[in-house]
Amino acid sequence: MPDAADPAPMNARRKFRREGEERRRQDLVDATLDSVAEHGLEGATVRTIALRAGVTAGLIRHYFPGKEDLLQEAYAALMGRMTEQAKAALVMEDASPRQRLAAFVTANLNAPIIDQRVFSLWATFIGRAGADPSLARAHREGYLGFRNEVEAVVAEVLAAERRKPDAAELRRHAIAINAIIDGLWIEGCLAGEMFSPGELAAIGIKTVEAELGLVPPEQFQEK
Amino acid sequence: MPDAADPAPMNARRKFRREGEERRRQDLVDATLDSVAEHGLEGATVRTIALRAGVTAGLIRHYFPGKEDLLQEAYAALMGRMTEQAKAALVMEDASPRQRLAAFVTANLNAPIIDQRVFSLWATFIGRAGADPSLARAHREGYLGFRNEVEAVVAEVLAAERRKPDAAELRRHAIAINAIIDGLWIEGCLAGEMFSPGELAAIGIKTVEAELGLVPPEQFQEK
DNA sequence: GGCGTTGTTGTGCAAGTGTATAAATAGCCT
DNA sequence: AGGCTATTTATACACTTGCACAACAACGCC
Numbered sequence: 001m002p003d004a005a006d007p008a009p010m011n012a013r014r015k016f017r018r019e020g021e022e023r024r025r026q027d028l029v030d031a032t033l034d035s036v037a038e039h040g041l042e043g044a045t046v047r048t049i050a051l052r053a054g055v056t057a058g059l060i061r062h063y064f065p066g067k068e069d070l071l072q073e074a075y076a077a078l079m080g081r082m083t084e085q086a087k088a089a090l091v092m093e094d095a096s097p098r099q100r101l102a103a104f105v106t107a108n109l110n111a112p113i114i115d116q117r118v119f120s121l122w123a124t125f126i127g128r129a130g131a132d133p134s135l136a137r138a139h140r141e142g143y144l145g146f147r148n149e150v151e152a153v154v155a156e157v158l159a160a161e162r163r164k165p166d167a168a169e170l171r172r173h174a175i176a177i178n179a180i181i182d183g184l185w186i187e188g189c190l191a192g193e194m195f196s197p198g199e200l201a202a203i204g205i206k207t208v209e210a211e212l213g214l215v216p217p218e219q220f221q222e223k
Numbered sequence: 224m225p226d227a228a229d230p231a232p233m234n235a236r237r238k239f240r241r242e243g244e245e246r247r248r249q250d251l252v253d254a255t256l257d258s259v260a261e262h263g264l265e266g267a268t269v270r271t272i273a274l275r276a277g278v279t280a281g282l283i284r285h286y287f288p289g290k291e292d293l294l295q296e297a298y299a300a301l302m303g304r305m306t307e308q309a310k311a312a313l314v315m316e317d318a319s320p321r322q323r324l325a326a327f328v329t330a331n332l333n334a335p336i337i338d339q340r341v342f343s344l345w346a347t348f349i350g351r352a353g354a355d356p357s358l359a360r361a362h363r364e365g366y367l368g369f370r371n372e373v374e375a376v377v378a379e380v381l382a383a384e385r386r387k388p389d390a391a392e393l394r395r396h397a398i399a400i401n402a403i404i405d406g407l408w409i410e411g412c413l414a415g416e417m418f419s420p421g422e423l424a425a426i427g428i429k430t431v432e433a434e435l436g437l438v439p440p441e442q443f444q445e446k
Numbered sequence: 447g448g449c450g451t452t453g454t455t456g457t458g459c460a461a462g463t464g465t466a467t468a469a470a471t472a473g474c475c476t
Numbered sequence: 477a478g479g480c481t482a483t484t485t486a487t488a489c490a491c492t493t494g495c496a497c498a499a500c501a502a503c504g505c506c
Contacts, residue, residue: 018453018502040351042265046494056455057494067494116353123350128263129413130343140414175410175423176430182409183402190352191363200398207399210433241472241483269464279485280464290464 032074097156119189255297320379329424342412
């Protein structure tokens with residue numbers, strides 16, 4: 001119960017704490033992504049973002065020249081996290097190239113990469129790539145980086161099979177496999193409950209191996 | 224040169240013509256799609272849309288209860304055109320199932336289905352499917368319709384090869400092939416100039432046929 | 447403890463938003 | 477030709493938007 005001495009300062013100014021610059025920018029970026037995921041770019045206003053970050057709108061202008069800059073930084077952060085997670089599945093020691101490829105596909109077709117929120121963000125931003133050159137370039141770089149990773153693993157897999165593809169063939173494999181992963185990723189994000197757990201990953205591995213012309217690993221499946 | 228009798232009605236009201244209701248709604252929907260493609264949902268204001276349609280903003284409210292209804296109708300129109308075009312490639316008389324499947328893949332991986340503007344629209348709208356249930360349902364129906372088409376053709380192709388897949392296997396094939404087409408479609412829309420004409424379609428056909436376990440048609444390729 | 451720095455708040459403003467509504471006029475009917 | 481009516485324009489309004497700026501207070505430093 002409040003003490004009798006209740007000052008009741010009608011026009012009390014809000015209490016606040018000074019966070020580090022790093023932390024505040026991070027919070028604002030996260031709040032931006034949350035706002036965009038929930039209400040789209042149209043609903044991501046400086047006030048909505050600030051409210052979610054637990055600050056007032058004016059503070060945004062203290063850390064970013066304008067709202068557009070905050071959006072760009074948020075998009076960059078999103079892309080960074082996505083590619084980072086995707087590539088993380090590739091660092092496996094003591095695994096055959098084929099196992100690493102399968103692990104890569106599996107990682108990309110399960111949580112947390114299969115995620116409706118991330119998909120909404122990706123779609124919302126990428127939808128403006130056609131009009132915004134800076135967004136288009138950011139996507140292009142992320143896409144090529146991803147495809148190069150795929151190409152590198154494919155080269156290892158085929159080398160282990162004593163096959164010597166030329167550059168053009170390797171490129172076609174990478175394009176196709178990238179498409180398979182992307183397509184299944186979208187299906188999973190948009191209608192995840194239509195698939196049983198692990199089903200998309202199983203389909204992905206099977207399709208990718210068929211694309212590469214690998215014989216089914218009977219000894220593993222039949223046991 | 225103007226005649227001497229220049230009335231110069233300073234506050235002249237704009238001349239206009241009365242178009243039919245059908246035509247006006249169509250124009251407004253088209254203008255809406257143009258605005259969204261160019262400036263995103265945030266930039267698609269009633270005034271922008273009206274300006275593009277050659278009318279004034281107030282008229283929108285005469286044909287639609289609110290802006291949201293116009294947007295929904297525009298999305299429905301977009302989806303309708305996309306699936307219509309995609310399915311059109313399937314109506315081929317006097318063609319083997321395998322040829323029809325190849326034609327289907329080819330049609331989906333060339334203009335006008337591979338198109339940056341359409342992709343921008345698709346991404347912009349689909350990005351809100353996570354938050355807007357009506358959008359999510361619209362997509363779900365379109366997706367399942369498309370996948371069922373694929374499944375039907377796949378069944379014919381396999382039947383012609385004397386293979387009897389069960390329902391689960393057929394479903395997996397349709398999911399995988401749908402993913403291949405979607406993934407390549409995205410790659411083509413976002414970075415069309417990175418691929419030579421027909422390259423995506425060639426990759427798509429090859430990957431789809433590998434997924435189905437069809438033997439390469441040597442007699443056609445080697446000639 | 448006092449003080450300066452600066453992160454943070456609160457308020458204000460011009461431009462833009464969707465919507466409501468009155469005024470005008472184009473085109474059809476007789 | 478002259479009116480009727482529905483289409484279209486134009487204006488108004490309440491509200492939101494991004495941004496500018498002054499006041500304030502949290503924290504480090506002496």
